[in-house]
Amino acid sequence: MLDHYREELTGFYEALRRQQYLYFSGQKDRFELEPIFDRYSDLFREDTIQELKRLLDQTPQHFQTQREGIRRLIACAEEHFLQRSVVELTEQIAEREGRAVIGVDGREVPFHRVTELLANEPDAARRRHINEQRLRIIRQNLELHEERIRRMHQGSRLLGYDNYWSMVENWPGSALRRTTDEFGDFLHRTEDLYFRHLERELADSLFLAVDEADRADVERFLQLHEYADLFPADGVISAYRETLREMHIDLDKQSNIDIDDVQRPRKSPRAFCAPIKVPEEIKLSISPRGGVVDYETMLHEGGHAQHYAWTSPALPVEFKLAGDAAVTEGYAFLFQYLILDPLWLDELLRFPGSQSLVTSLWLRKLFYLRRYVAKLTCERQLHTTEDSSSSGLQYARALTEATGFRHTSDEFLHDLDDRVYTARYLRGWLFEVQLREFLRTRFGKRWWKSKKAAHLLIDLWNTGERYPVDELATLADLGTLSVEPLIHEFTNALS
Template sequence: MTGTLAPDAFEERLGRYLRDRAEEARAVRVGEKEVSEQAAVVARYADLFTRAQLEALRAHEDRAPPGPAERLHRLRAACEGGIVAAALAERGDALENGLLAVRIPWRGARIPLRTAQALLATTPDYADRDALGTLQLEASARLNEDRRALLAAREELDAELSGQPDPVRRSGEEKQISLQALADAVDAARVRTTPAFERIRTTWFERLLGPERDDVPTSAHAAWLRRLSTLEDTYTKELSLPVCVATLRSLGFDIERESGIRLDLDDRPQKSPRACVIASDPPRVVHLITRSQGGLHDYASFLHEAGHALHYAGCDPSLPLTFRLLARDHALTEVYSFLVESVAREPGWHALHFGLCDARAREHAEATVFLHALLFRRYSAKLGFELDFWRRFAYDGGTPAGYAEKLTAATGIRYRAEGFLADMDAGFYAADYLRAWVRSAQVRRHLRAAIGHEWWRRPETGDLLRGLFREGTRPSSEEIATRLGYDPLDTAPLEAELS
């Protein structure tokens, strides 16, 4: 087919495109830029993402045997994504720039939306958090129609290019799972662990929010809860980096000297409070980005993102780009990030690094189990809402029906309906998180049996992980479960941890 690239040439140019887009996203996310210019990046590669190129890649995929076909499938999916990005980049920039431009009146000043979101984690007064949370939610919700229109345009293109009009079936086919079976499994796990969760929630709501709290506090307090702010005197901002570095070193990883990993720990007004990894060109360029605010959440976030960074920076450089960066979904890399983060749930970790007695170490570890359970329950409810949302999307255009009810019932935190679109990640990412929670619990059980209860401070664990990291993004999360002898939907190890 004339005017198209062969798969190898397409993959090489695709790598440059993805690197440029990642670096633009990084600059905006960390607050180095206040204007997103993704549309300009996309325009530079307009020749790469055409209908003719897509059909050429599809033809190669159709003719290939199963092994090579997987690589070609991922290249074809990337081409589809590029066509969508080219069509919607300007609208995406407009939404991102609209969010960056939002200012909220607070304490006699007008502060950026992201600054307000960061303040919710560190504002000590309960009433102040409620007030600030309401202001930031209402300001963000004013962009909901733009979000909805962008979602609708993306869905229309995705359906056309893939040939699959059902968004739930389309995503399930791409992830090679049944989204409904996953939702059923995690819903059942949530129900079985509810008595344990309600007990621990009562304890930690009292400790973290105080006796004057509302019976059902609003989601304005979620960031304060996740930070475990009443324990911040123990988990100081200053200790965060050295403790996390030491934690990783005990597993055999020197995060500050790992080739390819670039740390961004600075605090900037427009820097997103949400930690992340941006793998621009793994294993050579992998950005680990955090915004420290003090509290145990800093440590857990750093360890979580370190799991991602070590995975991408540890992949075999001889792998094709497709298996160093592209994946059918994000579940595999989330397994590794959840596994590394889970070190902060070990009582021995709290005793070792913070000099706590055994009783206090167990108590603080219990706080992290509370957060683990809270997030699992939130995302299991979120997946249920998103399945309903997309099943009716063709008929109602996307409404918040069920969002507040499902998440409030699952967590005991009151969510407001207008937050539903800002809370929606692309491609059923909630499903990837949930699969990773299930899988990381299976891996931890395996590590305890194979290495011992102190797996979290043994270099043998790092050796095992390095072997997995070498594979890059090639295997699926479900393949890891099978290797360990588990059914992918076996939630028993996770339920044991949550209970």
């Protein structure tokens, strides 16, 4: 049964990821998920899940790898059992957002380009006007989001769980309770540091006081326009290519990685990685516009691409694509935060004396951490109480307090990722800090120029998603993952 199941699951992932890539890269007008779920429906039926559970019970305890693989397959089947129940809603939301436009200066701007508009708009009043139109579109889809999450919650109970949160907590590597506990006082411990720097940055770059800052200002804050000339659009891909070359990895010889930088009207402006067949076919979609966020996103998605491209083809599908996503997020963050390294900025981007930029980037990293810690608290309430209204109000309050930018409840469900992916990001951040410090200690401050460091990373990438992130950290001699190194870094960088 397992061999056939794995073969079919591999086909499902390939079809699903290809559909996602084609739609979000602007090559398809329709987001057609339902035919894929219909074709592979046998994989995610309730009786199939029960059969996998019986198989787990029959597998001897000392067959640890096989048991772990079956647990991954059970989690995958449960996740997609729920996804199948909401597939038409997922399609409707994506297609509505794909067709939606807002009016700006007499022209129509696609909804997916609105964040780009906000990032480039210097006038605060105009940003608020643009953002209100963005929120109007989000509100139009609110009922679809509410019905979608209601069905997901109902589905988790059908599978025998108390609620959606407890279902995800049961999945291998989720570590929801541990993550919630570890980040429990993170906001308090970083609050003074964050707001001291935020107050100065908002005044200097956006001419706003903290109590005036709004969700409409976030993209402009993140974009760091005063440094725009250092991050031209035509340098985005070359910065990634040159970084790999320094690591003795030749991107041009990686035939399994296809960088799609073709401009299309419906293409998502944000870079993304689509591991269609691992490791044989990895798509990296990008629409270069320039700016620091473009470079960060390219490096991040490029980190995903390297991980999947070097994954061993001998691994079964559950250890390639159905593992702990905190692992691949950690590798993505490792590449992304090269932009915080003054040596990398000097030697790769030819920007010496970058301390003021680096300090600003550290503040923005802390913004993201505080935002995701606050989000996790709200998601826990939503998935345990199933009350989207009160959870939305908590979202508005918690994100406003955590980030200093006034949020509303309107975009809570729009901002929600399935399977509590927020926790995977947070554990990925923990992994990245300790992996980077390990590389610096072993190979020096310019570890990204070391062939031996690259070989070590390739050895890790080769394991795919075989190990949950905490286990991988132990096996790689990084130590037990902890929030302390993260807080220590912020304290050093921003004090």
